[in-house]
Amino acid sequence: MKKFLIVVSLFLGFLCPCVYAKTISSICFYYNNVDSKLELQNFDTVVLDPNNVSDRNIKALKSLGIKVYSYLSAGEFDGELTGDLSKYKKTDNKEWQSNIMDITAAKWHDHLVSEARSLLKRGFDGLFLDTLDSFNAYSSPDDDKTYYEKQIYGEKVLLEKLHKVSKNLIFNRGFEVLDKLKFKPVAVAAESIYKTYNAEHDSYYDVSKEDREWLSEQLNRVKAKGIDAIAIDYLDDSDLEARVLLAKKLVRDGYIPYVSDGLLNGFGVSTTYNIPKRILGLYDGRTTNQMNSALQNRICTPLEYLGYAIDVLDINELDYRLIDKTRYAAVITYFDDANSFSEHPEFSEWIEKHVGYIKLLFLGVLPTADSTLNALGINFSPVTMVSPYTMSVEPKKMNKGLLKPTFSNLEDYFPYKVDTKKGFKVLAQIKGSDGQVSDMLVKAPWGGFAINPYPVDYLQNGQEIWLIDPFMFLDEMLNLKVIPAAD
16 A cells, blocks of 8 residues: 555646546556556556456456456457458458458447447446547548448447446547437547557657647547546657656646557556566576576565565566566566576567666676677676686675685686776676686666676585675665565
């Protein structure tokens, strides 16, 4: 509960003056996999992809007083059409690779009503009806006004059928039919007031003044009817401050805001937003199991003490789509050997593209690819260092007193160097008898690293010992936001 209050208070500064929202005060559209209620609990209404949430998590969210809506496409079918439904396809939506359906077809109506009933049985509170304006792709009042009016009437019939299944309906647009309905939806949403997204080119850009003025006029009609107006705008997740500023602007315009990525795969900004409370930890399941991994046994406890939840995952099963900074505060790797990097080139490529996007901490071993090390600002020499080694540690507050770790005669050590003029801070360094130097413990602008035998060494009796204070070390490296944790 403490965590929730801290997150909400960050946005109260511009939430208080707003009195427009009669039903919804904050909303989240999230179409990615829902594996817990952790991030969604900060919103009072959530819209989810029914294929990516379990009945158990629907129930868990509702137990917190959250209204849970299911996505349902009213005008399009996503996937391969089979059977009778294929007869009612009108055209293609090439940008989203979906089928635009005949909004007047009774069989299509029956299909949607059946889907709606199934969703309500699963526990959803209501339906978010998308693609209500898709009939505009195959009809136009300028070409055939009578035919166009027939489509609007067909949509009216469909919506009234769906309203009998669920009284809680949120529209995405549907402006053409709004005046003709016998009921009011809970809210009407519209995408792209200021910022929009192009799926075909995976790009974000500004909405034209003309389009914004037209859409604002439609939403003003919605508000005039006493219906909540939701504005969904799109910005990538690299700049939280820009998202917050845009959400504030939408609030000033009188809308319930939601600003997120173009695919709605991350957690966006409404009248509240999340401080990421998770950290992704990666181990290699080919060399160990989760319970015996160094990550599980050494890193999870201090991070949990700092108030974070740790998702410990096998890199061999990693879904890269889930690594986003709205979910995770950092990514930590703790592998037994460097093969875990060299044999997963796709992960090294991901690192290269995301340096500075999310905090990274490499423990034990570093990536092996030259291109990845260059992207991280680490210089590597393949020439083996010669023992014995001398060591310097700075600052001393990071050290627990074991100034000289044990260096194995069976392991080769190589020079890794960083440039302290570029924002790196060297905390521990060794020098070989041949004069080569390696930075072993480093705080970087993007996170940091600790090379074996850091951060944990073994005593002669086999007992593990931290060479540095683990709590101070993780906090220093990742610069984590303070999150109070319940005792």
